[in-house]
Amino acid sequence: MVVDKVAQRRELKIASIVEAAWGLARERGIQLVSLHALAKEVGMRQPSLYAYFDSKNALYDAMFAHGNRELVARLSSLDLPDDPRAALKAFMQAFAAFAVEDPARNSLLFRRVIPGFEPSAESYAVAVDALSRAGAVMNAAGITDPGDVDCLVAMVAGLIEAQLSNEPGGTRWTQHLDRMVDLLADDAHERTSR
Amino acid sequence: MVVDKVAQRRELKIASIVEAAWGLARERGIQLVSLHALAKEVGMRQPSLYAYFDSKNALYDAMFAHGNRELVARLSSLDLPDDPRAALKAFMQAFAAFAVEDPARNSLLFRRVIPGFEPSAESYAVAVDALSRAGAVMNAAGITDPGDVDCLVAMVAGLIEAQLSNEPGGTRWTQHLDRMVDLLADDAHERTSR
DNA sequence: GACTCTTGCCTATTACTGATAGGAATGTCA
């Protein structure tokens, strides 16, 4: 493993480029990240970036994976309450807060705004990891029917979308989240106990 | 009004260009509509389009208004049942069907995928017209609290998003829509009657 | 220490994007 010294330096370089790319994305929007601006940011010329990424979509893929690793880390570090319903609420609040706090990241991870971009299998696996955690918390709270899961996911996604497109300081979306969890969990409980 | 003959011909030309632009958008996605391809489609060179639209965003604005007029027409032509709850369900079903049947149109009208594009005041007014109809139907069904309205809108938007990003033939999203209307309307009724 | 040889970055160039400048032709109206 002596050869890895050069490989490791390369990995660090790639990480710093992805970091700079996220900085640009936060400044000007994820769609407006240009390789020229990114190269300037990291002290290179635009074509030199192709030594690290085969295409612009490959850069987006690295950013996608990076963002999803952040999400997994955030969800893993949660200290959820014992009550399953309360845990689900806290989990969804954390998820929504993660999405709302960085619109550029939200666009790349959860909306499909880059025309040709499809995450690679490896990057997609990281995203699936995050989503499976959400599934576990929902199941624990009694939301097991696939239709119910879909509904709750749609509800949360819709609220996040609304929060991001509305003027700041709008409706109390954190309360809405809790209400939606209650509505669906109550309904699911009622249906299964009958 | 004799001078209008030329103006009317111009309006027809603009309409045909917008029509062709929507055709391209359906083929390759709303973000990938290029003025060069559009000009070729209508038998012009790319710079000639600037005789009709000041910028590409002006073209998007005309497309936005056109799409919203389609939406208003669709919603106006609905023959809703008398029962307010059933009417709300039918209305939401029609709205969702409109959104799902044309992903490109959905992207321009309801998602924000064109970086610099903000609809003009006139075009926005058409969109507000459509949304106000939705508000009226919701109010009639007993969903009057602004928070409830926001929640229902978020639910429907989330389901549309899920339907569009999922593999075709997935979950029964039309049933989900009815269930969400019931859930929220029942809850609203329960709260106001107590 | 001199030899390859890979890696990292460069300049130059291509095709395509939206946008502007300016000219030629067409048709309208006084």
Next chain:
DNA sequence: TGACATTCCTATCAGTAATAGGCAAGAGTC
């Protein structure tokens, strides 16, 4: 017929992602 506005053109520019090919610095081997 003459003035004018409309319509479309060619030519051009700056910015985008992407490719080709070259140059130099560092690593490993003899």
